[in-house]
Amino acid sequence: MQLTNRAKKTNKNPMTIAERLYLPALAGGLGTTIKHFFKKKPTIQYPEQKREFSPVFRGLHVLKRDDQGRERCTACGLCAVACPAEAITMIAGEREPGQEHLYREEKYAVEYEVNMLRCIFCGLCEEACPKAAIFLQPDKIAPAFFERDQVIFGKDRLVEKMDDRASVGIEKYTGVKS
Amino acid sequence: MELSVFIVKAVVILVVFGVTLLIATYSTWAERKVAAFLQDRPGPNRAGIFGLLQPIADAGKMFFKEDFTPRQASKWLFIAGPSLAMLTACMASAVIPFGDTIRVNGAEVTVQAVDVNIGILYVFGVVSLGVYGIMIGGWASNNKFSLLGAIRAASQNISYELAMGLSIIAILMMSGSLSLRTIVEQQHGMAWNIFFQPVGFIIFLTCAFAECNRTPFDLPECETELIGGYHTEYSSMKLGFYLFAEYINMFVSSAIVSVLYFGGYNYPGMDWVRESLIGGLGLDWGHNLATLIGSAVFFGKIFFFIFFFMWVRWTVPRFRYDQLMNLGWKGLIPLAILNVVLTGAGLLAETRLMSWVLVGIVVLVAVIQAAAANRKHAAAGRLSKV
Numbered sequence: 001m002q003l004t005n006r007a008k009k010t011n012k013n014p015m016t017i018a019e020r021l022y023l024p025a026l027a028g029g030l031g032t033t034i035k036h037f038f039k040k041k042p043t044i045q046y047p048e049q050k051r052e053f054s055p056v057f058r059g060l061h062v063l064k065r066d067d068q069g070r071e072r073c074t075a076c077g078l079c080a081v082a083c084p085a086e087a088i089t090m091i092a093g094e095r096e097p098g099q100e101h102l103y104r105e106e107k108y109a110v111e112y113e114v115n116m117l118r119c120i121f122c123g124l125c126e127e128a129c130p131k132a133a134i135f136l137q138p139d140k141i142a143p144a145f146f147e148r149d150q151v152i153f154g155k156d157r158l159v160e161k162m163d164d165r166a167s168v169g170i171e172k173y174t175g176v177k178s
Numbered sequence: 179m180e181l182s183v184f185i186v187k188a189v190v191i192l193v194v195f196g197v198t199l200l201i202a203t204y205s206t207w208a209e210r211k212v213a214a215f216l217q218d219r220p221g222p223n224r225a226g227i228f229g230l231l232q233p234i235a236d237a238g239k240m241f242f243k244e245d246f247t248p249r250q251a252s253k254w255l256f257i258a259g260p261s262l263a264m265l266t267a268c269m270a271s272a273v274i275p276f277g278d279t280i281r282v283n284g285a286e287v288t289v290q291a292v293d294v295n296i297g298i299l300y301v302f303g304v305v306s307l308g309v310y311g312i313m314i315g316g317w318a319s320n321n322k323f324s325l326l327g328a329i330r331a332a333s334q335n336i337s338y339e340l341a342m343g344l345s346i347i348a349i350l351m352m353s354g355s356l357s358l359r360t361i362v363e364q365q366h367g368m369a370w371n372i373f374f375q376p377v378g379f380i381i382f383l384t385c386a387f388a389e390c391n392r393t394p395f396d397l398p399e400c401e402t403e404l405i406g407g408y409h410t411e412y413s414s415m416k417l418g419f420y421l422f423a424e425y426i427n428m429f430v431s432s433a434i435v436s437v438l439y440f441g442g443y444n445y446p447g448m449d450w451v452r453e454s455l456i457g458g459l460g461l462d463w464g465h466n467l468a469t470l471i472g473s474a475v476f477f478g479k480i481f482f483f484i485f486f487f488m489w490v491r492w493t494v495p496r497f498r499y500d501q502l503m504n505l506g507w508k509g510l511i512p513l514a515i516l517n518v519v520l521t522g523a524g525l526l527a528e529t530r531l532m533s534w535v536l537v538g539i540v541v542l543v544a545v546i547q548a549a550a551a552n553r554k555h556a557a558a559g560r561l562s563k564v
Contacts, residue, residue, distance in 0.1 A: 016551045018544040023380070026494065033216045033493045041220045 058123045058136035060143070061114055062166040063159045066104055071159060072133035073112065074105035082128035087118035105131070112158060116142055117151045132170035139167055183285045190280075191291045198271045202425040203233045205484055209425075212488040240418035248411050252318040259315025260412065260419035266308040267426035273297040274433045275359045277443050277473035281462045289473060290359065297358035298346060301434060302339070305389060308427065309335040312391075312398065315420070316408035327407030330499065331398035334388055337506040338395075342385035344514035345378040348521040349438055352530055362442035367449065370441040374530040376537055377517045379439045381510050386431040388506070390424060393491040397499055432483035433476075440479050443472035 018024055044051055053059075064072050075092035093110035095103045102108075123136050145151055160166050170176075207222070207229065214221025222229035247256055277289030294300055309332050316328020349371055353361045365371055372379050388395040399407035406412075409420045436442060451471060456464030497505070517533060524532025 013551065013555060016544070016548045017540075018548045021540070021544060026490075029493045030489060033489065036218055037212075037215045039218055041215075041218055043220050045220075045223075 053139055055138060057138045058121045058126075060137050060140040061119075061125075061153070061158055062135050062137050062140075062168070063109075063112060063155065064133050064135060064166065064169055065160050065162070068101070069162055070100075070102060070104040071108060072104050072131045073109045074107050074131055074133070075109035075112070076107075076130065078128040078130060079125035079134055082124040083119075084122060084124060085118045085120045087115045087120075088125060089113050089115075109155070112155050114153045114158060115151060116145065116153055132173065135166065135168045135172070137166055137168055180283065180285060182282050183287055186280060186282050186287045190287065190289055194271060194274075194276060194291050195268070197276075198268065198426060198429060201429050201480075201484075202422060203237075205425040205428060206236065206421070207232050208484065209488050209491075212485065213492050216489070216492045237415075237418065240415045243414040245414035245416065246411075248320060250320040251411065252320070255314050255318035256411075257416070259311055259318055260416045260423070261311075262314060263308060263311025263423040264419045264426075266304050266311060267423040267430070270301050270304045270427075270430040271433065273300050273358055274430070274437060275362050275442055276476060278469040279465070280469055281465050288359065289469060293357065293359050296356045298350070298356050298361070298438075301358075301430075302343065305427075305430075306335070306339060308389075308423075311420075311423065312408050315412065316398075319408075319411035321411050323404045323406070324408050324410045327398045327400075327404045327410070330400075330404075331391060331408060334391070334395065334397065334502060334506075337503060338385040338388035338510075341381055341506060341510035341514050342389065344511065344518060345375075345381035345385065346438065348375055348378045348514075348518050348533070351518070351521055351525060358437050358442075362437055362444065365441035365444050367444060368441075368446040370439065370444070372439040375439065375517075375521070375533050377513065377533050378521075379435075381514050381517070382438065383435060384505075384510060386435060387487070387490065388502070390427045390431050390487070392424075392428065392487055394494040394497050395502055396496060397502060400496060428484060428487050429480065432480045432487065435483050436476060436479035442479075443469075443476040445472065445475045448472060 066072055075090050077090065077092075080086075080088040080090060089111075090109045090113070091111040092107055095106050095108055119142075121136060121142075125134050126136055210232070211221040211229070222232045225231040225235045247253060272291040273294055275288065275290040275293070279286040279288050281287075312331040313328045316324040316326075316331070319325070349361065350356065352371070352374065353364050355361060355364075361371075387393075391398050397407075398404075399409065401407075404410070409417050412420060448468070448471075452465065452468035455468050458464065459467060517536065520532045520536055521530075524530060
């Protein structure tokens with residue numbers, strides 16, 4: 001019974017003299033390999049050359065600031081809820097008077113931690129965030145770590161630096177810069 | 179012997195030896211580069227420009243690795259193995275005529291370490307000794323895999339030497355001399371032996387692959403069956419010498435193939451080049467320059483065959499041991515004998531092209547049979563559709 005039409009009939013005929021001579025087949029094989037000799041090599045010389053990232057690449061997390069340098073995160077916890085790997089934890093705090101230039105909303109994340117061993121870089125936190133605060137950067141790979149105590153990334157490593165702004169932000173969704 | 183002649187001869191011998199080692203060294207680089215290119219990779223390119231310092235880096239690595247001798251091994255024979263392999267490999271290039279002659283003070287010095295009148299026999303003798311290096315090394319390791327690899331190497335070399343010798347007999351019948359220089363001189367211009375001995379050439383080349391333990395006949399070091407074969411227990415530069423000896427053997431084999439079948443330092447139009455050079459530069463310098471060009475052509479042929487060795491290595495998978503023996507004993511030896519008989523008959527009839535009759539018959543039969551099989555196949559296909 002035939003289930004699919006993909007089955008190929010094998011040729012079980014006895015080999016002809018030309019096939020048993022081995023030399024024609026050998027010449028064919030040599031022809032195939034010499035064609036590869038002149039082909040362009042697809043190798044990327046890594047430290048000097050780097051492969052281009054895909055525009056939808058999801059790399060290292062960043063906690064964005066707005067254009068006045070205030071942290072956008074309001075510690076609502078939606079990212080932690082959305083996270084399928086349960087990698088995100090945070091402690092919320094109330095903004096004190098005089099801290100308006102530091103935090104955009106009245107409530108902010110005192111601590112914000114991403115466990116990089118748990119994180120699967122799915123990007124659901126980015127989609128869940130109502131304040132456009134967390135993004136997975138399309139041009140930065142999460143760095144390698146060699147010790148367990150380096151695994152949990154806190155705010156010191158996640159919050160965007162003022163002098164080194166991340167290339168991704170709210171314009172990814174709105175098209176306008178905040 | 180005049181002093182200047184002696185000096186030139188000494189220089190020639192040193193250059194031949196040095197060039198042999200240099201080419202073998204860079205064959206290791208070329209092997210990796212060719213392998214890479216045939217597999218769409220760039221190959222070694224970090225040590226120096228194009229990775230040209232790679233052989234030096236490799237040798238340095240080999241020297242600094244731990245030189246390990248197994249406790250149960252026979253210590254002296256364990257050292258003798260790679261030494262012998264290296265020694266015999268280096269000896270064979272002594273009789274190869276690398277060029278015509280150099281003129282110094284009116285005397286002519288051949289560009290060849292020694293011109294013995296039994297050149298090809300010398301090569302055969304030395305090459306046969308080469309298997310001792312592998313055999314002793316494999317046996318002295320006191321390891322069953324090493325021993326099996328060594329036995330394979332020995333039996334393979336003995337089997338293929340027969341066919342190799344028989345294929346050369348046809349050449350010797352035509353040339354009437356065992357001296358490699360005479361054989362080369364008889365192929366003056368474009369009268370290369372390949373045009374008279376195509377069958378012998380194929381047999382000789384196949385046997386050369388087997389004698390060098392190169393793929394597709396590298397069964398002595400078949401990893402899947404024998405771990406590393408005869409050099410399983412070897413490490414450091416002892417292993418390096420085994421591998422290096424293989425590359426020297428490859429160089430010597432390429433040189434012998436070029437000498438026997440591709441005219442050595444002969445090339446079409448060589449007389450015209452020599453005449454015009456002598457006309458332009460005077461007798462001595464013109465002649466020496468013509469010799470140099472001939473040598474360059476010879477090395478070009480050698481490099482092509484070294485490349486061919488590598489090309490085949492990265493194309494053809496390894497034979498099974500019974501296939502190897504079948505091919506050697508049942509295929510190549512009868513074919514070589516047939517070739518000898520046909521060449522002899524041809525010489526009686528005063529033609530040197532008799533070998534082509536064999537090629538013609540085989541090709542004709544193969545084509546006819548393939549066509550018949552095709553027709554049968556097509557007929558069967560029609561039947562099955564109904």
